[in-house]
Amino acid sequence: MTTTALQRPRRVNASLRFELPPALEASSPPEARGLTRDAVRMMVARRHDSSLVHGTFSEFPQYLEEGDLVVVNTSGTLAAELAVEDRDGRFLVVHLSTQLPADLWTVELRQGTAPYFGAQAGDRFALGAGGTLALLAPYAQHPEGVRLWVAALSLPGPLFAYLSAHGRPIRYGYVHGEWPIAMYQNVYATEPGSAEMPSAGRPFTPEILTRLVARGVGVAPVLLHTGVASLEAAEVPYPEYFRVSAQSAHKINDTRRDGGRVIAIGTTVVRALETVVDERGGLSPGRGWTDTVITPDRTVRSVDGLLTGWHEPEASHLAMLEAIAGPALVERSYAAAVAEQYLWHEFGDVHLVLP
């Protein structure tokens, strides 16, 4: 494999280690827990004085000022899990991770709640309603076998219509019950393409966006289609498709020039913006595949703050967080989040890092 999209980057470690108690894994959407989307908890960590304040996301607009800019990822979530049956009659699921050119995808096979390593190149799977999936070549290896495959997907109709009819949102073991795809969409999602929800934006509501606008806070869209997030400790994120428009690049540059703060909603936004930032912090428009990985030894130049969820121990997201907030503040935040029983994952609570 020689294309940029298929290069395998190095491994990366965050310095933070912690235990995530199972009770802190959000097992259902806040709406099912009797909360509105914006009623999830939010910890606010500030770099300049290392302070931590606990609150709820509904206060988010109060933390921003006129002239600040919020950058959102408008990628929508696909119902990217399809049921398949292998040649021995074994029931598996396939997770469509990232769409490559020419109906090729990177995919992950799973059985129950665990990865499935029993497949081989050349295997073909019947999907519902006449669709087929053919495994072509290994994409990502794992000690026990192939973790991700490059596969050819052949469907009887258009992708989105097919997934709407036959797919389900990707779900891991900590989520109890099946929830409709609407539970996995951000209110500002405009273009489907993510295998998993860019979930930092989940607490946003039309009212929150209205309050931001009325405060004089700008909102700029970028796009990054997420792949599967089932990576194990220290695995580096795979290349993902992104787009930063000229208008959004200009808005970000103007905001910084005028002294405003640029706040990324989610690590996917940081990944997209850091792909098109120059050494002096200036952004250019761009689109394509990004293999940018943000580690603590890199200076993040494109954003001043970040709203993000709570990440698993040793996740690459933690390395990015350390690059933005510094290891000490990240360590304090995570210790406080465990002590104060914040909830993890896509249906959980959020963490706002400000300058």
Add this chain to the structure above:
Amino acid sequence: MPVALITGSSRGLGRELALELAGRGWSLVLDARGCEALSATEADLRGRLGRGAQLVAVAGDVTDGAHRQALVAAAERMGGLDLLVNNASTLGATPLPPLERYPLEVLREALEVNLIAPLAMAQAALPLLRRSPDPRIVNISSDASVEAYEGWGGYGASKAALDQLGKVLHVEEPAIRVWSIDPGDMQTQMHQDAFPGEDISDRPLPAFSARLIAGFLESDSRSGRYRVDDLALAR
């Protein structure tokens, strides 16, 4: 390690009281609506905590039941609650209007913050306070609750009612000491709001009242209403 929950602790008297108690080894749960100010207070306090003392700052509005529960839950995770300080207050309408034209909606809101919320805080905190070896509640009052000052009818009525709630609460919960404390005039934002445009620099700093109050509430003084000038004598 005793635990105190102080409402309205991002500035003024509440902030100074938090600093004073931190210096005396207390663990603290802080509350305020203001986002920036609470962060700054949290950072200031962190460096002054005693060994093993804990600090959690929770942003929110004391009139919001979910926020009150979050405050009490934070205290519970610290091991319990020994002291509730109902300090968060609003002046109500400013500039202070005569009762003849006091906006009733604003009075209702002032009662919500100055009277209903302190009782609701006490209700939420009672299960924890009853488990404390020395449970205490301080309601921050005002001389406007006993004196008749023009323009202070709304604020004064809310504080007079708060004084009375405290008196009855102590009768109903004799194991809990309940104080109303009039901290006197201070150089605070609230006092400045009451006297817009006036120079209030002749008033004492809130740190002075905070030091007296902190010493007082660590003493064995009985429940009741106290003026800050009397606190040193009352100990």
